[in-house]
Amino acid sequence: MVGEGRTRIVVTGGGFGGLEVVRSLPQDGVDITIIDTRNHHLFQPLLYQVATASLTTSDIAWPIRYLFRRRPEVTVLMGRVTGIDTERRCVIAEDCEPVPYDILVVATGARHSYFGHDEWEPYAPALKTLEDATTLRRRILTAFERAEAEPDPIRQRALLTFAIVGGGPTGVEIAGAVAELARDTLKHDFRHIDTTETRIVLIEAGPRLLPAFRPALSDYARAALEKLGVELVLGEAVTLCDSDGVVYGGERLAAGNIIWAAGVQASPAASWLGAPADKAGRVRVEPDLTVPGHANIFAIGDTVTIAGPDGSPVPGIAPAAKQQGRYVASVIRARLKGRAAPPPFRYRHDGSLATIGKRLAVVDFGWIALKGALAWWIWGLAHVYFLIGVRNRVMVALSWLWIYLRNQRGARLITQQKDPVEDDIL
Amino acid sequence: MVGEGRTRIVVTGGGFGGLEVVRSLPQDGVDITIIDTRNHHLFQPLLYQVATASLTTSDIAWPIRYLFRRRPEVTVLMGRVTGIDTERRCVIAEDCEPVPYDILVVATGARHSYFGHDEWEPYAPALKTLEDATTLRRRILTAFERAEAEPDPIRQRALLTFAIVGGGPTGVEIAGAVAELARDTLKHDFRHIDTTETRIVLIEAGPRLLPAFRPALSDYARAALEKLGVELVLGEAVTLCDSDGVVYGGERLAAGNIIWAAGVQASPAASWLGAPADKAGRVRVEPDLTVPGHANIFAIGDTVTIAGPDGSPVPGIAPAAKQQGRYVASVIRARLKGRAAPPPFRYRHDGSLATIGKRLAVVDFGWIALKGALAWWIWGLAHVYFLIGVRNRVMVALSWLWIYLRNQRGARLITQQKDPVEDDIL
Structure with a gap:
């Protein structure tokens, strides 16, 4: 996979998980492309404060390409992912040429679900x-x-x-x-x-x-x-x-x-990949966060489901997506260096916070x-x-x-x- | 006009001119209603900085009703003015009942014009x-x-x-x-x-x-x-x-x-009032800023045209609208107190500013x-x-x-x- 040139790593989604992967990846020997529908990363935990007039949009959003301006090996593309061609190993997105990958990280998140009552x-x-x-x-x-x-x-x-x-x-x-x-x-x-x-x-x-x-x-x-x-x-x-x-x-x-x-409905990642999924459409990933049957495709964040150490599913919150992002980057680093894979992903719950007033x-x-x-x-x-x-x-x-x-x-x-x-x- | 009850003053438009009228009006013996399509006053001189990503929307906009929260005689309505019934003396606006007035101030501004090439x-x-x-x-x-x-x-x-x-x-x-x-x-x-x-x-x-x-x-x-x-x-x-x-x-x-x-095109105030207008649709107001033939209707700001002291038209800028607003308030105050009308409006040009970078x-x-x-x-x-x-x-x-x-x-x-x-x- 490392072959003649540089390893092409593609990350779809600039949420908490996707950003953390790119941040934790090495800068040498790789070409990283991050694709998102939006031009900005959004700090979703405070989104309700924009809806209730406390904060303004730019307080909780950053242009993704600005965050990686000092990383010349990182290319940011704005486009809506519509499919993944696992044969030809490329990501299909609107408004872009197909984007080829050696390693793919799917972090396309979730939207709300109306339980069948759209x-x-x-x-x-x-x-x-x-x-x-x-x-x-x-x-x-x-x-x-x-x-x-x-x-x-x-x-x-x-x-x-x-x-x-x-x-x-x-x-x-x-x-x-x-x-x-x-x-x-x-x-x-x-x-x-x-x-x-x-x-x-x-x-x-x-x-x-x-x-x-x-x-x-x-x-x-x-x-x-x-x-x-x-x-x-x-x-x-x-x-x-x-x-x-x-x-x-x-x-x-x-x-x-x-x-x-x-209610939450995962992005269509499972159907793009023909991967097993739960009722909410979340990909059932392997213990190393790869997609079953695709050793070079990882999936993280709200678009996957995996059991935590206590057996209950890892919650769909920002810290969990970030931990998964860091873990996937460590697996990729090990592969690039030909080292043994790290032990399976283990979620650590740091705490739950909610404000009322x-x-x-x-x-x-x-x-x-x-x-x-x-x-x-x-x-x-x-x-x-x-x-x-x-x-x-x-x-x-x-x-x-x-x-x-x-x-x-x-x-x-x-x-x-x-x-x-x-x-x-x- | 002062009659039995309180004088009903209606101001259409919460731009620089409209706000200044309300700010300069007395608080006793009047009921003031300000109607605007938007819920906010906009600081238009910095609008280009929102368009070029320097400022965010809430930096240059204020809810009109917040600005008058301490003035119980001021009612703020959100609605698009679509006409003025000068016979029945009321303002017609979408999403509102007709709003009756004793004195009306039209400050509905202007939009851009494509010189006939919409x-x-x-x-x-x-x-x-x-x-x-x-x-x-x-x-x-x-x-x-x-x-x-x-x-x-x-x-x-x-x-x-x-x-x-x-x-x-x-x-x-x-x-x-x-x-x-x-x-x-x-x-x-x-x-x-x-x-x-x-x-x-x-x-x-x-x-x-x-x-x-x-x-x-x-x-x-x-x-x-x-x-x-x-x-x-x-x-x-x-x-x-x-x-x-x-x-x-x-x-x-x-x-x-x-x-x-x-290019600028005035609001349709002239056609609502059947008033004389220039090519850009601006009402040709009297020297006391009343609309010809309507002693109880004033018009100010970008929706009017009037000559300045040097004979050239008063420019369509915020300070001019504010001066006109203050002047109209002084005329209304004199009428409410039965005093002689102030001398005709006289524009004072304080200066022109533009930034390049x-x-x-x-x-x-x-x-x-x-x-x-x-x-x-x-x-x-x-x-x-x-x-x-x-x-x-x-x-x-x-x-x-x-x-x-x-x-x-x-x-x-x-x-x-x-x-x-x-x-x-x-």
Whole structure:
């Protein structure tokens, strides 16, 4: 494989996993190509803060080619991967020539899933890309604008009702952020509505919020959200989303705003490769993260499933994707040098973090659990630390400082054309 | 007019003029409604910096209702004005009930004009709204991405050619910013193209750049742009824009990027009011800025034309709109108190500023002309000063600091779906 020339390594996807592979690969004897649909890497854990007007798009996104500007052996291509030709060993992408590889790392991530009800998507937008976030921001802020202009009190009430589907970290974080937006930030800005009466209903099909955390922290999150005025519905699955609201437990909730924070569907990597997959489309990779039957193709991150040391699947979170990226780079390094392969991938869970609101967060490190103000500071510092570059750290810290001191969210912008479906809502 | 209740004052448009009217109006005895298509006021003089990835959208936009949150007599409505019923004295807007007024101030601004060639617009986007800026940013950054992936050297060359139409401050500022983006910011980021060879052609139909400035400053701007590698074409009108480029002086320039910075068309205020207008649709207002035949309707800003003290028309710039706003507020105040009307509006020109690049700017105060580094610092400080609020001043100053020190532009994001027409370009 090392042969006459340089080994061609192709990485599809510039998320946490894909970036980590490239960062951890050697610079000599290789030509690395990284292909992504977008020109930017996105810090998804803070995407909900763009959707709720706390941060702006550029705070949490970096041009991928900027990150590798000092690595001449790295080529960045912008294009949507549509297939992989394992015979000819090349990646097929829109707007590019086929890209040949000696070693391929598939890190194309996941999108949200509506459990077979894709027709709900226009009414219940989810959050995965920067456009999703600015679209959701527009819809949230427009709901208050429409309510202000609405003479019918019943429609006004529905416009001020937010149904959030899914009680994992994203659902909890969005519910808390919408509550603070309505109760603190917008309080003085309207004349015909009282934004502090905004109704926020968080619906989780399972028996408790934040199932990845220990039960005591789920209870704390529940109490903290209720203190912020969020209504919780546990143990009920949503059975319908439409222009009038949601249905769960046989009851209809009239809601002008539905936010989808449940369910994940992997990228089509498994079908490109004819690889075994689970229900969510995640490739069942080998213990060394190769794709079964393809020793020179690795797959990592949200697009794969693999068991962790305790037997449960490795969670679809940024630290897991990064660990997998570093591991794959170590396997490739060993191959390039003709050394023995490292032992199988072993996931190490460093902890789970979720924020609910100002001075309200939960942190579960396994060996210790924290909640409240201390957990909130840890959450904030950890997220600032994991951002890339001094500039973005300063900008995010400043934005948070302003929210902390003055409840002033800096990015309350309604932009882009509305979707045609929005005219039908309520 | 003051009658039994409170005087209803309606202001259409939350630009520089409209905001200034509301800010300068008294708080007692009036109900003020401000209507805008957008939820935000936009600091248009820095819009080109969003288009060229230097600033982010929220740096230069503020929610209008946030600006008046402490003024309970001010109601803000989001809606597109579609007409004015002068018989029933109400403003007709989409998504709102008709809004009745006793006194109306029309400040609906202007958009760009293609001199009767609206079919050029898809190929030659212009810059007036935040969406225009993020669209232009996407197209500029995508051109470099496409050139990187383009095997045909002739098409690659065309993708790296930018034609900028119009040599006023906007055209000059965009040309300089694109030049710095290509030559400094992107220099290390690509592998198959040399971004420093990007061709930027600025085309002005008149005999010199920056016609509002004294000729010596036009000459300086020309020399400064040429030093940045911008090619200048003076005295030639563009006669065609299409998917292959522009035509001027009978010659075709193959250009994958055309940016329109020429021509302005006023909002349809004149037709809503049946008022006399100039060629660009600007209402010819009375000396007290009322609309002829309507003593209770004022019009200000880019949607009107009026002669300045030297006989030439008042320019369509922010300070002029603000002066008109303050003047109209003073007329309304006098009427509310039953006092004599103030003397006719008199425009005072404080100066013209334009920036070309790092430490390159021109300032013409009338009594003194400045150029180079000193003018650049004055330009920067003046713009930071005129931004609203401490938060945005800090954010913009920090963004500029990073560009100054490291050539690092913080908002290099390709977002939003591409227009269908973009697939046809080249």
